[in-house]
Amino acid sequence: MAILDVKSRLEYVGDCCYPCPNCGGPAALAVYRLDSRPKVLGLPAARLRRRYLGICSGCGARYSLPEDKGRAMEKGGPVTLFISDISPWE
Numbered sequence: 001m002a003i004l005d006v007k008s009r010l011e012y013v014g015d016c017c018y019p020c021p022n023c024g025g026p027a028a029l030a031v032y033r034l035d036s037r038p039k040v041l042g043l044p045a046a047r048l049r050r051r052y053l054g055i056c057s058g059c060g061a062r063y064s065l066p067e068d069k070g071r072a073m074e075k076g077g078p079v080t081l082f083i084s085d086i087s088p089w090e
């Protein structure tokens with residue numbers, strides 16, 4: 001058994017229209033929620049880390065979205081993304 005094991009799960013949240021800075025859009029940004037749950041000796045060790053990943057449908061560029069915007073999208077609310085909201089996914 002691994003001493004430290006990090007499981008990640010990717011879940012589709014929804015689409016958001018966004019002027020992609022990479023391909024010049026407007027393109028649909030497919031948004032996914034990435035949950036990482038570190039485990040130590042098979043037991044959950046920490047609160048899971050939640051990140052939101054946006055993938056441009058036009059060029060495939062990956063962006064990191066702020067957590068509050070990702071949560072709002074999950075709730076189905078209207079979400080407006082600004083250029084300042086996204087950063088390259090690393």
Ligand SMILES: [Zn+2]
Binds near residue numbers: 020057060
């Ligand atoms: Zn793009």
